[in-house]
Amino acid sequence: MAGVASNKKTDRKQQILHEAAHGFMQHGYTGTSMRSLAAALGMEAPSLYNHIKGKQELLRQICFGVAHRFMAQLTIVEQSEASIPQKIELILRFHVQQMQQHFAAVYVSNRDWKHLQAPHLADFLQIRRQYEGRLASMVEAGVHSGLLQPIDSRVAVLGMLSAIRAVEVWKKHPAQLSPQRFEDNLVQLLVCGLVAPTK
Amino acid sequence: MAGVASNKKTDRKQQILHEAAHGFMQHGYTGTSMRSLAAALGMEAPSLYNHIKGKQELLRQICFGVAHRFMAQLTIVEQSEASIPQKIELILRFHVQQMQQHFAAVYVSNRDWKHLQAPHLADFLQIRRQYEGRLASMVEAGVHSGLLQPIDSRVAVLGMLSAIRAVEVWKKHPAQLSPQRFEDNLVQLLVCGLVAPTK
DNA sequence: TTGCAAAACTAACAATCGTTAGTTTAACCG
Protein backbone atom coordinates (compact mmCIF):
# COMPACT_ATOMS: atom_id res chain seq x y z
CA MET A 1 0.00 0.00 0.00
CA ALA A 2 0.96 3.63 -0.27
CA GLY A 3 2.03 3.83 3.35
CA VAL A 4 4.61 1.11 2.91
CA ALA A 5 6.10 2.64 -0.21
CA SER A 6 6.23 5.99 1.50
CA ASN A 7 7.99 4.41 4.47
CA LYS A 8 10.59 2.85 2.24
CA LYS A 9 11.32 6.17 0.65
CA THR A 10 11.54 8.07 3.93
CA ASP A 11 13.62 5.25 5.39
CA ARG A 12 16.26 5.73 2.74
CA LYS A 13 16.18 9.45 3.27
CA GLN A 14 16.53 9.02 7.01
CA GLN A 15 19.50 6.76 6.35
CA ILE A 16 21.12 9.47 4.26
CA LEU A 17 20.40 12.10 6.89
CA HIS A 18 21.90 9.88 9.57
CA GLU A 19 25.08 9.33 7.62
CA ALA A 20 25.28 13.01 6.70
CA ALA A 21 25.12 13.98 10.35
CA HIS A 22 27.91 11.54 11.04
CA GLY A 23 30.05 12.90 8.21
CA PHE A 24 29.40 16.54 9.09
CA MET A 25 30.30 15.79 12.68
CA GLN A 26 33.59 14.19 11.72
CA HIS A 27 34.83 16.56 9.03
CA GLY A 28 32.52 19.56 9.20
CA TYR A 29 29.97 20.68 6.63
CA THR A 30 32.40 22.10 4.08
CA GLY A 31 34.84 19.29 4.79
CA THR A 32 32.32 16.61 3.82
CA SER A 33 31.80 15.96 0.11
CA MET A 34 28.73 14.48 -1.48
CA ARG A 35 30.98 11.81 -2.96
CA SER A 36 32.36 10.71 0.39
CA LEU A 37 28.87 10.75 1.86
CA ALA A 38 27.62 8.59 -0.98
CA ALA A 39 30.56 6.23 -0.57
CA ALA A 40 29.71 5.78 3.11
CA LEU A 41 26.24 4.69 1.97
CA GLY A 42 27.58 2.37 -0.72
CA MET A 43 26.38 4.43 -3.64
CA GLU A 44 27.47 7.10 -6.11
CA ALA A 45 27.07 10.81 -5.45
CA PRO A 46 24.44 11.60 -8.11
CA SER A 47 22.19 8.88 -6.71
CA LEU A 48 21.74 10.96 -3.59
CA TYR A 49 19.78 13.48 -5.62
CA ASN A 50 16.99 10.95 -6.11
CA HIS A 51 16.23 11.41 -2.42
CA ILE A 52 17.33 14.90 -1.47
CA LYS A 53 17.47 18.29 -3.07
CA GLY A 54 21.09 19.05 -2.30
CA LYS A 55 23.76 19.35 0.35
CA GLN A 56 22.10 22.33 1.98
CA GLU A 57 18.91 20.40 2.58
CA LEU A 58 20.84 17.83 4.58
CA LEU A 59 22.27 20.48 6.88
CA ARG A 60 18.93 22.23 7.14
CA GLN A 61 16.99 19.12 8.11
CA ILE A 62 19.60 18.19 10.70
CA CYS A 63 19.68 21.63 12.29
CA PHE A 64 15.96 22.32 12.30
CA GLY A 65 15.13 18.81 13.45
CA VAL A 66 17.25 19.35 16.54
CA ALA A 67 15.99 22.89 17.07
CA HIS A 68 12.34 21.86 16.95
CA ARG A 69 12.90 19.01 19.36
CA PHE A 70 14.47 21.30 21.94
CA MET A 71 11.83 23.93 21.44
CA ALA A 72 9.02 21.42 21.94
CA GLN A 73 10.55 20.14 25.15
CA LEU A 74 11.06 23.65 26.45
CA THR A 75 7.37 24.33 25.99
CA ILE A 76 6.46 21.17 27.87
CA VAL A 77 8.71 22.04 30.78
CA GLU A 78 7.48 25.64 30.89
CA GLN A 79 3.92 24.43 31.24
CA SER A 80 4.73 21.90 33.94
CA GLU A 81 4.06 22.61 37.58
CA ALA A 82 7.61 22.11 38.77
CA SER A 83 9.55 24.81 40.61
CA ILE A 84 11.95 26.92 38.61
CA PRO A 85 15.08 25.15 39.87
CA GLN A 86 13.39 21.86 39.00
CA LYS A 87 12.45 23.14 35.55
CA ILE A 88 16.01 24.18 34.85
CA GLU A 89 17.34 20.85 36.00
CA LEU A 90 14.83 19.10 33.75
CA ILE A 91 16.03 21.12 30.79
CA LEU A 92 19.68 20.52 31.57
CA ARG A 93 19.07 16.80 31.78
CA PHE A 94 17.11 16.84 28.54
CA HIS A 95 20.03 18.55 26.79
CA VAL A 96 22.50 16.00 28.08
CA GLN A 97 20.23 13.10 27.13
CA GLN A 98 19.58 14.45 23.66
CA MET A 99 23.28 14.77 23.11
CA GLN A 100 23.75 11.20 24.22
CA GLN A 101 20.97 9.84 22.05
CA HIS A 102 21.35 11.96 18.91
CA PHE A 103 24.97 12.83 19.29
CA ALA A 104 25.90 13.56 15.69
CA ALA A 105 22.81 15.62 14.90
CA VAL A 106 23.08 17.76 18.03
CA TYR A 107 26.81 18.16 17.52
CA VAL A 108 26.35 19.35 13.93
CA SER A 109 23.46 21.58 14.91
CA ASN A 110 25.68 23.18 17.56
CA ARG A 111 28.66 23.81 15.31
CA ASP A 112 27.68 23.88 11.63
CA TRP A 113 24.50 25.94 11.65
CA LYS A 114 26.66 28.83 10.48
CA HIS A 115 26.81 27.21 7.07
CA LEU A 116 23.06 27.47 6.63
CA GLN A 117 22.20 29.73 3.74
CA ALA A 118 19.66 32.51 3.66
CA PRO A 119 16.87 32.51 4.56
CA HIS A 120 17.31 29.41 6.68
CA LEU A 121 20.17 30.93 8.64
CA ALA A 122 17.98 33.78 9.82
CA ASP A 123 15.17 31.38 10.69
CA PHE A 124 17.49 29.21 12.70
CA LEU A 125 18.95 32.16 14.57
CA GLN A 126 15.46 33.35 15.40
CA ILE A 127 14.56 30.00 16.93
CA ARG A 128 17.80 29.96 18.85
CA ARG A 129 17.32 33.48 20.19
CA GLN A 130 13.77 32.66 21.16
CA TYR A 131 14.94 29.55 22.98
CA GLU A 132 17.63 31.45 24.87
CA GLY A 133 15.21 34.25 25.63
CA ARG A 134 12.57 32.01 27.15
CA LEU A 135 15.24 30.23 29.16
CA ALA A 136 16.56 33.58 30.36
CA SER A 137 13.06 34.60 31.43
CA MET A 138 12.86 31.44 33.45
CA VAL A 139 16.16 32.20 35.17
CA GLU A 140 15.15 35.77 35.78
CA ALA A 141 11.92 34.68 37.45
CA GLY A 142 13.93 32.31 39.60
CA VAL A 143 16.32 35.03 40.67
CA HIS A 144 13.43 37.37 41.44
CA SER A 145 11.72 34.77 43.58
CA GLY A 146 14.94 34.13 45.50
CA LEU A 147 15.15 30.46 44.51
CA LEU A 148 18.14 31.18 42.31
CA GLN A 149 21.27 33.11 43.17
CA PRO A 150 21.40 36.66 41.82
CA ILE A 151 23.04 36.39 38.40
CA ASP A 152 22.74 37.92 34.96
CA SER A 153 20.19 35.68 33.26
CA ARG A 154 21.83 35.78 29.85
CA VAL A 155 25.21 34.77 31.24
CA ALA A 156 23.56 31.98 33.18
CA VAL A 157 21.81 30.65 30.07
CA LEU A 158 24.85 30.88 27.79
CA GLY A 159 27.02 29.35 30.48
CA MET A 160 24.70 26.41 31.02
CA LEU A 161 24.14 25.72 27.33
CA SER A 162 27.86 25.91 26.65
CA ALA A 163 28.72 23.70 29.60
CA ILE A 164 26.55 20.96 28.20
CA ARG A 165 28.89 20.76 25.26
CA ALA A 166 31.20 18.96 27.64
CA VAL A 167 29.31 15.90 26.47
CA GLU A 168 30.93 16.37 23.07
CA VAL A 169 34.36 15.78 24.55
CA TRP A 170 33.26 13.14 26.98
CA LYS A 171 31.41 11.10 24.34
CA LYS A 172 34.64 10.49 22.46
CA HIS A 173 36.44 9.24 25.56
CA PRO A 174 33.63 7.62 27.58
CA ALA A 175 36.24 6.75 30.20
CA GLN A 176 34.87 4.78 33.13
CA LEU A 177 31.98 7.06 34.00
CA SER A 178 28.47 5.94 33.15
CA PRO A 179 26.22 8.32 31.19
CA GLN A 180 23.98 8.67 34.21
CA ARG A 181 26.84 9.59 36.52
CA PHE A 182 28.19 12.02 33.98
CA GLU A 183 24.80 13.71 33.74
CA ASP A 184 24.45 13.89 37.51
CA ASN A 185 27.88 15.42 37.99
CA LEU A 186 27.41 17.99 35.25
CA VAL A 187 24.05 19.04 36.62
CA GLN A 188 25.55 19.28 40.07
CA LEU A 189 28.34 21.52 38.81
CA LEU A 190 25.85 23.94 37.27
CA VAL A 191 23.26 23.83 40.02
CA CYS A 192 25.45 23.73 43.13
CA GLY A 193 28.76 25.09 41.86
CA LEU A 194 32.25 23.85 42.38
CA VAL A 195 33.32 25.35 45.67
CA ALA A 196 32.07 23.98 48.96
CA PRO A 197 30.07 26.51 50.99
CA THR A 198 32.01 28.11 53.83
CA LYS A 199 30.64 27.06 57.19
CA MET B 1 69.94 46.38 10.27
CA ALA B 2 69.13 42.70 10.28
CA GLY B 3 66.78 43.00 13.21
CA VAL B 4 64.61 45.52 11.42
CA ALA B 5 64.43 43.46 8.24
CA SER B 6 63.56 40.41 10.29
CA ASN B 7 60.85 42.36 12.07
CA LYS B 8 59.35 43.46 8.79
CA LYS B 9 59.20 39.89 7.62
CA THR B 10 57.66 38.55 10.80
CA ASP B 11 55.27 41.49 10.87
CA ARG B 12 53.85 40.49 7.51
CA LYS B 13 53.60 36.90 8.64
CA GLN B 14 51.81 37.94 11.81
CA GLN B 15 49.43 39.96 9.69
CA ILE B 16 48.66 36.90 7.59
CA LEU B 17 48.20 34.75 10.70
CA HIS B 18 45.85 37.33 12.17
CA GLU B 19 43.71 37.45 9.06
CA ALA B 20 43.77 33.67 8.74
CA ALA B 21 42.43 33.31 12.27
CA HIS B 22 39.67 35.75 11.41
CA GLY B 23 38.79 33.88 8.21
CA PHE B 24 38.90 30.46 9.85
CA MET B 25 36.68 31.75 12.63
CA GLN B 26 34.10 33.08 10.21
CA HIS B 27 33.93 30.26 7.67
CA GLY B 28 35.88 27.40 9.22
CA TYR B 29 39.20 25.94 8.07
CA THR B 30 37.92 24.06 5.04
CA GLY B 31 35.50 26.88 4.26
CA THR B 32 38.29 29.43 3.95
CA SER B 33 40.25 29.48 0.68
CA MET B 34 43.76 30.78 0.22
CA ARG B 35 42.36 33.12 -2.42
CA SER B 36 39.81 34.70 -0.11
CA LEU B 37 42.44 35.00 2.60
CA ALA B 38 44.80 36.71 0.15
CA ALA B 39 42.01 39.01 -0.99
CA ALA B 40 41.36 40.09 2.59
CA LEU B 41 45.03 41.08 2.74
CA GLY B 42 44.93 42.88 -0.59
CA MET B 43 47.10 40.42 -2.42
CA GLU B 44 46.97 37.35 -4.66
CA ALA B 45 46.96 33.82 -3.31
CA PRO B 46 50.39 32.69 -4.55
CA SER B 47 52.02 35.67 -2.85
CA LEU B 48 51.13 34.13 0.51
CA TYR B 49 53.63 31.39 -0.16
CA ASN B 50 56.47 33.88 0.07
CA HIS B 51 55.72 34.05 3.78
CA ILE B 52 54.21 30.73 4.78
CA LYS B 53 54.59 27.10 3.83
CA GLY B 54 50.92 26.38 3.25
CA LYS B 55 47.42 26.44 4.64
CA GLN B 56 48.20 23.80 7.25
CA GLU B 57 50.96 25.91 8.72
CA LEU B 58 48.49 28.70 9.36
CA LEU B 59 46.17 26.42 11.31
CA ARG B 60 49.08 24.85 13.14
CA GLN B 61 50.59 28.13 14.28
CA ILE B 62 47.21 29.40 15.45
CA CYS B 63 46.37 26.25 17.41
CA PHE B 64 49.76 25.71 19.01
CA GLY B 65 50.20 29.38 19.79
CA VAL B 66 47.02 29.28 21.84
CA ALA B 67 47.84 25.93 23.40
CA HIS B 68 51.26 27.03 24.56
CA ARG B 69 49.91 30.23 26.05
CA PHE B 70 47.36 28.34 28.15
CA MET B 71 49.90 25.75 29.18
CA ALA B 72 52.36 28.40 30.32
CA GLN B 73 49.74 30.15 32.41
CA LEU B 74 48.62 26.88 33.97
CA THR B 75 52.18 26.25 35.12
CA ILE B 76 52.38 29.71 36.65
CA VAL B 77 49.13 29.24 38.54
CA GLU B 78 50.10 25.77 39.73
CA GLN B 79 53.28 27.14 41.25
CA SER B 80 51.56 30.05 42.95
CA GLU B 81 50.69 29.98 46.62
CA ALA B 82 46.98 30.55 46.21
CA SER B 83 44.39 28.13 47.55
CA ILE B 84 42.91 25.64 45.13
CA PRO B 85 39.60 27.48 44.75
CA GLN B 86 41.59 30.63 44.08
CA LYS B 87 43.79 28.84 41.56
CA ILE B 88 40.75 27.57 39.70
CA GLU B 89 39.20 31.00 39.67
CA LEU B 90 42.45 32.45 38.32
CA ILE B 91 42.45 29.92 35.50
CA LEU B 92 38.80 30.51 34.67
CA ARG B 93 39.40 34.25 34.48
CA PHE B 94 42.48 33.73 32.34
CA HIS B 95 40.44 31.67 29.91
CA VAL B 96 37.74 34.31 29.66
CA GLN B 97 40.29 37.08 29.21
CA GLN B 98 42.24 35.20 26.56
CA MET B 99 39.03 34.67 24.65
CA GLN B 100 38.28 38.37 24.89
CA GLN B 101 41.76 39.46 23.81
CA HIS B 102 42.57 36.84 21.18
CA PHE B 103 39.07 35.90 20.23
CA ALA B 104 39.61 34.58 16.72
CA ALA B 105 42.69 32.52 17.56
CA VAL B 106 41.14 30.90 20.64
CA TYR B 107 37.89 30.30 18.78
CA VAL B 108 39.69 28.56 15.90
CA SER B 109 41.86 26.61 18.29
CA ASN B 110 38.73 25.39 20.08
CA ARG B 111 36.87 24.33 16.96
CA ASP B 112 39.21 23.69 14.03
CA TRP B 113 42.04 21.75 15.65
CA LYS B 114 40.41 18.64 14.20
CA HIS B 115 41.68 19.67 10.79
CA LEU B 116 45.29 19.46 11.91
CA GLN B 117 47.13 16.78 10.00
CA ALA B 118 49.40 14.10 11.40
CA PRO B 119 51.61 14.35 13.30
CA HIS B 120 50.47 17.74 14.55
CA LEU B 121 47.02 16.48 15.45
CA ALA B 122 48.47 13.92 17.85
CA ASP B 123 50.80 16.52 19.34
CA PHE B 124 47.94 18.92 19.90
CA LEU B 125 45.77 16.27 21.50
CA GLN B 126 48.59 15.34 23.82
CA ILE B 127 48.95 18.93 25.01
CA ARG B 128 45.21 19.17 25.48
CA ARG B 129 45.02 15.95 27.45
CA GLN B 130 47.92 17.04 29.58
CA TYR B 131 46.23 20.36 30.27
CA GLU B 132 42.95 18.71 31.22
CA GLY B 133 44.78 16.16 33.32
CA ARG B 134 46.69 18.70 35.37
CA LEU B 135 43.50 20.69 35.85
CA ALA B 136 41.69 17.54 36.96
CA SER B 137 44.44 16.83 39.49
CA MET B 138 43.94 20.30 40.87
CA VAL B 139 40.20 19.71 41.24
CA GLU B 140 40.79 16.32 42.78
CA ALA B 141 43.12 17.79 45.38
CA GLY B 142 40.50 20.42 46.15
CA VAL B 143 37.80 17.83 46.61
CA HIS B 144 40.07 15.75 48.82
CA SER B 145 40.88 18.73 51.02
CA GLY B 146 37.19 19.56 51.38
CA LEU B 147 37.52 23.00 49.81
CA LEU B 148 35.61 21.83 46.75
CA GLN B 149 32.33 19.95 46.61
CA PRO B 150 32.62 16.23 45.93
CA ILE B 151 32.48 15.87 42.15
CA ASP B 152 34.07 13.82 39.40
CA SER B 153 37.15 15.84 38.50
CA ARG B 154 36.98 15.11 34.78
CA VAL B 155 33.36 16.22 34.54
CA ALA B 156 34.21 19.36 36.47
CA VAL B 157 37.09 20.21 34.14
CA LEU B 158 35.19 19.50 30.93
CA GLY B 159 32.19 21.38 32.25
CA MET B 160 34.20 24.45 33.16
CA LEU B 161 36.20 24.54 29.95
CA SER B 162 33.05 24.12 27.90
CA ALA B 163 31.16 26.75 29.85
CA ILE B 164 33.82 29.30 28.99
CA ARG B 165 32.84 28.94 25.36
CA ALA B 166 29.82 31.01 26.31
CA VAL B 167 32.14 33.89 25.50
CA GLU B 168 31.98 32.83 21.86
CA VAL B 169 28.27 33.52 21.74
CA TRP B 170 28.40 36.57 23.95
CA LYS B 171 31.19 38.21 21.94
CA LYS B 172 28.99 38.37 18.87
CA HIS B 173 26.13 40.03 20.76
CA PRO B 174 27.96 42.05 23.42
CA ALA B 175 24.59 43.28 24.64
CA GLN B 176 24.74 45.75 27.47
CA LEU B 177 26.99 43.77 29.80
CA SER B 178 30.60 44.86 30.24
CA PRO B 179 33.37 42.25 29.73
CA GLN B 180 34.23 42.49 33.41
CA ARG B 181 30.65 41.87 34.50
CA PHE B 182 30.35 38.99 32.10
CA GLU B 183 33.48 37.41 33.48
CA ASP B 184 32.31 37.86 37.07
CA ASN B 185 28.91 36.32 36.39
CA LEU B 186 30.33 33.35 34.52
CA VAL B 187 32.86 32.65 37.28
CA GLN B 188 30.09 32.94 39.84
CA LEU B 189 27.96 30.42 37.97
CA LEU B 190 30.76 27.86 37.95
CA VAL B 191 32.05 28.51 41.44
CA CYS B 192 28.82 29.06 43.37
CA GLY B 193 26.24 27.38 41.16
CA LEU B 194 22.88 28.58 40.03
CA VAL B 195 20.55 27.61 42.83
CA ALA B 196 20.43 29.56 46.07
CA PRO B 197 21.39 27.45 49.09
CA THR B 198 18.42 26.29 51.16
CA LYS B 199 18.38 27.94 54.56
C1' DT C 1 72.27 55.28 -10.16
C1' DT C 2 73.14 50.30 -9.98
C1' DG C 3 72.45 45.85 -8.04
C1' DC C 4 70.29 42.59 -5.29
C1' DA C 5 66.95 40.30 -2.75
C1' DA C 6 62.26 40.25 -0.94
C1' DA C 7 57.80 40.04 -2.35
C1' DA C 8 54.53 40.87 -5.43
C1' DC C 9 52.53 39.24 -9.88
C1' DT C 10 50.40 36.01 -14.03
C1' DA C 11 49.53 31.55 -15.74
C1' DA C 12 48.58 27.24 -14.98
C1' DC C 13 48.59 22.51 -12.93
C1' DA C 14 45.98 18.44 -11.27
C1' DA C 15 42.42 17.47 -8.11
C1' DT C 16 38.04 17.93 -6.24
C1' DC C 17 33.72 20.36 -5.56
C1' DG C 18 28.19 20.30 -6.04
C1' DT C 19 25.21 19.31 -9.43
C1' DT C 20 22.75 18.04 -14.01
C1' DA C 21 21.60 15.11 -18.01
C1' DG C 22 20.75 10.99 -19.84
C1' DT C 23 20.71 5.93 -19.37
C1' DT C 24 20.33 1.44 -17.25
C1' DT C 25 19.01 -1.62 -13.60
C1' DA C 26 15.76 -3.28 -10.07
C1' DA C 27 11.44 -4.02 -7.89
C1' DC C 28 6.74 -4.35 -7.73
C1' DC C 29 1.64 -4.50 -9.81
C1' DG C 30 -1.63 -6.25 -12.89
Place this chain on the structure above:
DNA sequence: CGGTTAAACTAACGATTGTTAGTTTTGCAA
Protein backbone atom coordinates in the same frame (compact mmCIF):
# COMPACT_ATOMS: atom_id res chain seq x y z
C1' DC D 1 5.05 -12.09 -18.42
C1' DG D 2 4.81 -6.98 -19.77
C1' DG D 3 4.80 -2.45 -18.05
C1' DT D 4 5.62 1.18 -14.97
C1' DT D 5 8.30 3.66 -11.70
C1' DA D 6 11.77 4.39 -8.30
C1' DA D 7 16.50 4.39 -7.80
C1' DA D 8 20.69 3.23 -9.17
C1' DC D 9 24.36 4.16 -12.71
C1' DT D 10 28.06 6.74 -16.12
C1' DA D 11 29.67 10.90 -18.08
C1' DA D 12 30.40 15.29 -17.72
C1' DC D 13 29.70 20.33 -16.73
C1' DG D 14 31.73 24.67 -14.85
C1' DA D 15 33.63 26.34 -10.75
C1' DT D 16 36.90 26.27 -7.17
C1' DT D 17 40.56 24.10 -4.48
C1' DG D 18 45.82 24.29 -2.78
C1' DT D 19 49.90 24.85 -4.83
C1' DT D 20 54.03 25.42 -8.21
C1' DA D 21 56.78 27.68 -11.83
C1' DG D 22 58.39 31.48 -13.78
C1' DT D 23 58.40 36.56 -14.24
C1' DT D 24 57.99 41.33 -12.89
C1' DT D 25 57.86 44.86 -9.53
C1' DT D 26 59.41 47.02 -5.31
C1' DG D 27 62.43 48.79 -1.76
C1' DC D 28 66.66 49.39 0.21
C1' DA D 29 72.12 49.36 0.34
C1' DA D 30 76.26 50.61 -1.76
